[in-house]
Amino acid sequence: MEEDASLFPKKLLDDAPLVEDETDELEDPEFVLGSVPGEAENEADPGSSCPGKEQNIDKRQQRPAVEDRRQASLLRRDLSHLDQLQEEKDLFTQKTGAAVGDLEAAPQRLSELGNERDLQVKMPAVLQESVSAMWHVEIQERQLEDARKSARAEAPAARKCLGERGASGKAERNRLLRVRRPVSLQKEHGLRHQKLVEDAQKNHRKAVKFLKASLGRTREQRWKDELESRERARRRMDAVLALKNSISANRETLRKFQAWGQAKAELAEQKAQAEKEVILAQGGDAFKHFCHQRRRQELEAQNRAFKGQQKLRKLEVVSRILKEGAEEDRRKQRPSPPRPAGRPVLSGQTWSCVAAFRAGRSLLRSSPQLQEGRSALPQASLLVKAVSSESVQAEAGTLVRNEGTLARPEIPGLWEEDYRPYQVPKEDMDQKPVGGTKMDKDILARTVQRLRSGVIHKQVASRREFRGCPFNSKPKLVHFKDFDIGKVYKKKITLINATYTINYCKLVGVEESLRDFIHLDFDPPGPMSAGMSCEVLVTFKPMVNKDLEGNVSFLAQTGRFSVPLKCSAKKCSLSLDKELIDFGSHVVGETASRTITLTNLGGLGTGFRFLLASKRCETDASPSVLNVSSSFTHEDKGFDNKIATSFSEQLMEGNESLPTDVPSQKESGKLDVKEQEEGHPAEGVTLTTIVPAPPDEGQTEFSLGEMTEGEIGPFSSIRVPVIFTPIVPGAVSARFKVVFKNQQCATLYFKVIGVAIDVPVWVPKPNVDLKICMYDRLYQDSIPVHTRSKAALRLNFEVCKGLQGHLQLLPKTGCIQALSSYSVRLKFLPRRSLPEDAGQYFDKESGVLEAPMAIRVADQIKPVGFTVHAIVTTSDLELSPSGVDFGYCTVYEAIRTQVSLCNRSLLPQEFGFVGLPKFVDIQPNDGFGTILPLETLQLDVIFQPTKAKEYNFELVCKSEINRCFKVTCRAVGVHPPLELSHYQVKFAATSLYDTSVATLYVTNSRLSMNSPTPSVPRIGLEDASSVGPTSFEFLLPPGSPITISPSVGTVWPGKRCLVRVAFRPVLPSELIHQEALRALTKEAEAKSSQKDTATQRKDQRRQSFSILRLQNRDRLFQASASQPPELQKEDLTPSSQEYQAAQATLTRTFQGKLDKFVVPCAVASGDTKDRKGAEPLSFSPHNTVYLELWCPAVAPSIVVTSDKGKTVTDFGDIAVGQRGIKKVSIQNISREDLDLEYSVLNPNGPFVLLNPISKLASGETQVLELSFSPRESVLAQEMLEVITKRGTLSLALVGIGVASVTTCSIEGGVLNMGYTIAGESTSAGFKLQNHSPLPIKFSVQLDSLSTRSGDQHRLPRFLASPAQRTEVVGTQNYSGQSVFSVVPVEGVMEPGRAQDFTVTFSPDHESLYFSDRLQVVLFEKKISHQILLKGSAREHMMFVEGGDPLDVPVESLTVIPAFDPERRRGDPQPGPPSPEAAELKPILVTLAYVQLDTDTPAPPATRELQVGCIRTTQLSPKKTVEFSLDSIASLQHKGFTIEPSKGFVERGQTKTISISWMPPIDFDPDHPLMVSALLQLRGDVKETYKVLFVAQVVTSP
Helix, strand or coil: CHHHHHCCCHHHHHHCCCCCCHHHHHCCHHHHHHHHHHHHHCCCCCCCCCHHHHHHHHHHCCCCCHHHHHHHHHHHHHHHHHHHHHHHHHHHHHHHHHHHHHHHHHHHHHHHHCCHHHHHHHHHHHHHHHHHHHHHHHHHHHHHHHHHHHHHHCCCHHHHHHCHHHHHHHHHHHHHHHHHHHHHHHHHHHHHHHHHHHHHHHHHHHHHHHHHHHHHHHHHHHHHHHHHHHHHHHHHHHHHHHHHHHHHHHHHHHHHHHHHHHHHHHHHHHHHHHHHHHHHHCCCCHHHHHHHHHHHHHHHHHHHHHHHHHHHHHHHHHHHHHHHHHHHHHHHHCCCCCCCCCCCCHHHHHHHHHHHHHCCCCHHHCCHHHHHCCCCCHHHHHHHHHCCHHHHHHCHHHHHHHHHHHHCCCCCCCCCCCCCCCCCCHHHHHCCCCCCCHHHHHHHHHHHHHHHHHHCCCCEECCEECCCCCEEEECCCEEEEEECCCCCEEEEEEEEECCCCCECEEEEEECHHHCCCEEEECCCCCCECCCCEEEEEEEECCCCCCCEEEEEEEEECCEEEEEEEEEEECCCCEEECCCEEEEEEEECCCCEEEEEEEEECCCCCEEEEEEECCCCCHHHHCCCEECCCCCCCCCCHHHHHHHHHHHHHHHHHHHHCCCCCHHHHHHHHHHHHHHHHCCCCCCCEECCCCCCCCCCCCCCCEEECCCCEEEECCCEEEEEEEEECCCCCEEEEEEEEEEECCCCCCCEEEEEEEEEECCCEECCCCEEEEEEEECCCCEEEEEEEEECCCCCEEEEEEECCCCCCCEEEECCEEEECCCCEEEEEEEECCCCCHHHHHHHHECCCCCEEEEEEEEEECCCCCCEEEEEEEEEECCCEEEECCEEEEEEEECCCCEEEEEEEEECCCCCEEEEEECCCCCEEEECHHHEEEECCCCEEEEEEEECCCCCCEEEEEEEEEECCCCEEEEEEEEEEEECCCEECCCEEECCCEECCCCEEEEEEEECCCCCCCCCCCCCCEECCCCCCCCCCEEEEECCCCCCCEEEECCEEEECCCCEEEEEEEECCCCCHHHHHHHHHHHHHHHHHHHHHHHHHHHHHHCCCCCCHHHHHHHHHHHHHHHHHHCCCCCHHHHCCCCCHHHHHHHHHHHHCCCCEEEEEEEEEEEEECCHHHCCCCCCCCECHHHCEEEEEEEEEECCCEEECCHHHCCEEEEEEEECCCCEEEEEEEEECCCCCEECEECCCCCCCCEEECCCCCEECCCCEEEEEEEECCCCCCEEEEEEEEEECCEEEEEEEEEEEECCCEEECCCCCEEEEEEEECCCCEEEEEEEEECCCCCEEEEEEEHHHCCCHHHHHCCCCCCCCHHHCCCCCCECCCCCCCCEEEECCEEEECCCCEEEEEEEECCCCCEEEEEEEEEEEECCCEEEEEEEEEEEEECCCEEEEECECCCCCCCCCCCCCCCCHHHHHCCCCCCCCCCCCCCCEEEEEEEEEECCCCCCCCCCEEEEEEEEECCCCCCCCCCEEEEEECCHHHHHHCCEEEECCEEEEECCEEEEEEEEECCCCCCCCCCCEEEEEEEEEECCCEEEEEEEEEEEEECCC
16 A cells, blocks of 8 residues: 555645545445444455344344444545545546547648658657656555455445445456456557548648649749740840840931931032132132022022912812812702803803813813803912812812703712602611621621630640641642533542640531532541541532532631642643754655654643645634643643733724824734744733635645644643645744644644755865965865755866866876765965965955855866865965174073073964074973964073173074074183072062071182193183282172171181071061051041031131131141141151051051062172271172072961051069060961960060960951060060961060069068066067169068968977977967057058058067067068067066966967966965965076186186066056065075075066076085075066076186
8 A cells, every 4th residue: 555655646635525426325334334333343254144043133233323423434445535535546547638639639730741751750659658657647546446345345344245245346347447458449549540641641642742742833834934934035135235236326317317318418518619600710719609599599498389389279279269169969859940151050060171171171171151150250260270280189079060060960860859869668777688797797697706716725745836737638639620510529628736735627518619519528536645636538420511610628726727729620731842943954755754753741632734824724713822832731721811811902002002003013913923934932911813715835845744634632642743745945944733623622733843954975074174274384184075956966066267276186087986975175375375376365464365166067168166265374484683792601500591492383383492502492392382373472581601701592482394593692601709509599488577598608619720621710710810819798788687697707718608598578668658648647637527527517608708717727727637648758757556467457458479589799809907997808790609598478377466567565663573474466367267376485584375276267367465574673584485387476575674672571581579467468669761763562471360281290399399490380279369469460552652660569468478470471472571479467567577488389289278377366365375476486596607718717607687667557456566586695605696685576577587697615626516596576466586607617618
């Protein structure tokens, strides 16, 4: 029970009310109480029963027992307590179940937040805890049950015996119920939990599905929005571009209009000026003329305005007249009183007059009434005369109609008084036309269109809208060809769905014109997927024999579509395979045959007939004949209709103009007949008339075969033979036609020609052309002779008189066999006497020969003749001049002269110079070639002597006929003393301002005087020149781009001199000046014209003649002033911008040129140093050698486009160590791509090419980046060459390096900030002075704030030896902030200015080793100054420095202050010193007494200590620091002298304590002296230092 009670709170058990059990409420209390003693008695044997005992029990029931009642009350109380516990247990179970329910509902809530997995992991643990709690409650319940049983067992045995069975049963049932209830609850909770988990998973899957769908819709919406935004942006961009284009177009239009107006004004001004000059030249007054002209213009303007007003008034008059006529009509409709017949109404007369005037009649032909009333109404006639023809024509139709109405009504009886208008009966008004009215049909059509538009939908698949025909038709055209009336034709149409998705197809039908002939069978297939097909059966039953066209219409879901349908009736398509038959030449009596084919490509047959074109046929009686072409086709019905329409119009026009057009028709008929005779039938439609033609008996040579008429079936052809039988010699022709029974078939025409020959012997070539012949040359030819005779004939060949000595026919007599040919030989050898012998057959001026020949045939009077034609010319060649003198020529050069060779012949001749000596050459082609007729050739004769002697020779020219022509020549050979290694130098194509260099040598090869030989230097056969130094001088032509160095020199015997020849093409300065002046003139003229235009616009209206004269004078003065004078040429220096711009322009437009320079080199004996003053050497003109230079100059392939084409890049002043960058734009102006190479710049120089470009395309522009980085103060110059295969571009690089000189106000490079109270700060300043002429960009860096990669591999500073400690960064603040700070950090120092810097020292704890290094960096590269920053910090205001260091200058990271410094500074109350404050701080002072000589006393060893007081802003009771050193007497006894031993120090000051030591007499040098003393400092606190003095004697250095 104690264990059970311990499970529940004690207070809860005490306060629980007593409640009876359910079983006690149903039983009698007295019975229960009475049965208790019985139970107690029967406790030993509860199962037995005796009658004696039962009687005793019955007797005792009547006795009241107080103890039993008291015990029962106690038991009842216990039971009620147990019931209360049971209720509490049930309540706890319910709460646990509710908690379990909440925990089970938690996954559902957490699923909304996405934490289902965590809940699934936690749920089993929570459920396990809940189950364990429930089982714990069950265990408690069982324990309570056991307690209840034990309590009941303590009751009297009688009551236990009586109620044992009932109570035990009830307890068992209650127990079972209590056991089953949690089990069922647990099962229910498990099922509920499983269901909740399944629902949660299902909800999770649904949520994921919906989330994916939502994300998909979101992405799709975003994509649509993005597409819309892109489309909007594109539309905006298009709109902007369109607006921009429109603006540019409008600007261009306005510019054009302005230019047009300006040009018009200038033209008018020029015209006026010219007119003025003409008037002034004639001696007239221009001012008066202009005034008259202006007045005349004003009068013309007034006249035009007056005429316009008159027209307006006339229009008003006519409108009033028309209104009067309308009012008169209205009045006539009403009955009016009778008027006299002799007086017509004014309005009627006026109306008749106007109408007559409108109809083109005069007033004289007007009505009699109007003529009678003219005198009475003169104003009306004047009014009609004033009406303008333009106003009257505007209302012509109205006036004519009104005139007819007034003269005679259109409806008879309309003007009668008893006339009544016709009333339409109501029966007729109610009737409607068949099919509804037009409005009903329009309403029906619009309704059907609206309904169909509702049926049609757009089809969109994969965000693509289908556009086009929804169904494809096979076949695309349903064509019924060559149908017969009455038959039935069927065809199938296959419709294939061509859309993206399912579609529908509905048959709409065919057009109304086809409904009587076309029947459609279509079974709607329903929805059709893409690519599916359906069939439509088209049945055609023709009823009429005509072509039908239409469409089969269908309706799909995406719109309407149709399949074209065509029905073609049978037609004839007739053509001939040829229109001309040429038989050629045939002998009379022979027969030749040809065939012509008639083809019918149509499906309808017809009858045909071949006739001569001159014969008529019954089929020609048709009203019209279509005479188009031989291959005309009748399938084009539209063309037939057009022809018929045009023909009917022509007939109507012919009927109208029949009397006048008869001559023209006759002429046209003649033209048509002429065209038909020539074989070109007139196209179009011709009106044929049946006129019987007489039979032509002459045209019998041509005939047709047997088949000339018949029937031609469909798709067939017929061949008809044409026979040619020549009768009469000569050319014959005939024209045939083919006519057809079908009136719609055009008549076809063809022509036949042939030649008939009737000669037995003939020459095929009656003209024998021998072309051009030369005198004394033999020419031969063969002349064939043919015969048609069937017998052999004898021939005799005759030559005309006078030509027997020049021309022969061999043999002279011959015999030709029957039907064969014979060949006769013709020989022609013209002599020089031909012009005299030939006589009339030869023309001396042109050289033309026409010689008639004859062939006489036996038994034939008329001979057969033929003519020999020839042009006879000479074969002479003429050389001029006949003699050539070359003069003096050195053996190292050649002299060229020209010789003219003229061909006097009419034939080209081959020639050649033969037998030439070795020292002569003739060019071109080595003196061989062909010279054209009457041509003159210039030949170069080149003479190059081999020896020094005199030359006399001849040049022989031979023609192809071995005729010789000679030229005599003479020359003198010279051997000069000096020779050149190259006498001709051909430079490569050199660009402008580029340089090509060639080298050669001048050699003096003679060493000694030998006997005179031909190889010795001499002139001709003169004496040889002397041996010795020989001088030379190159004489350059003025203004040539050639440089020779040295140009003057001396060559000693056996030596040679190197000569350098340079070619640098440049543009002439005069040309550059002209271009620059032209540009300046053009610019000045443009400015003056703009000023003049503005002035003219302002003063155009109010200027007078005097003002014009002044303006003209000013304009002339301005024009003369704007023209740059000649003196401006001096102002255009090569460095000016105008000069450089003109030079760049000319360089880009340079076309290239080739120059040849011959530089003479004068040779003289002697040394140039030996001549006296300006005395010239003795130069011989015959010893002069010549150097030939070929200098081709081309435009540069690469030009500079930046900076107006300057090739000099000036970087200006750049600081040393800095870099300046310049960009140079180069452009390839050649027509090919170029590979670029660059000259090597000085690797140690300041210039660098940053982006070398390897390739430059044609027309491309690239930018070269050049940098200048000077390393010292110097003027740098260098050339960069851009090398290509077509030239070199030289860029000059210039720059000045300027050193950055700065000075610092701190000497020694150390800035000691001194001592500072920890937590406070102190500042110090210094200056930097800029002494350079350039502004300097600076930045200040602290080593403590910069990264140092090298520190990672070093030992800690406190482990290294003092010699190895190279760090300058000491102790830093604990807070992480920098101890030292500098202001400003960066900036720019102007030239000659100084920059102030402020250094602030801000420590946050006590240390003596605060240090850092400050570096001043110029231009982010160069370190100009390094300053070491030092400082110390104390927590109190006193400090001592000096002595020897006892620790490393690095603080340990483990040393942390044991107390708060702020607290120590803020607690000034006196008291006993703390252990930290009482700690003694050691100071080591070592003194070394140096005694090198024992005889000489040495000075005492001295040291110093500094005691200082720090200036602070803190409040302190003491403003000074007192110090005192004890044990002074003992120190003095040891030899130490300390002054002062005590004193005080003011704030911000220090005091020095001097320590000196002299060794006492009893001092042992082997043992150093060590003495200590206490140094006390009193300020805001008291500090004590233990000063340890160590003294020793040093006897050796």
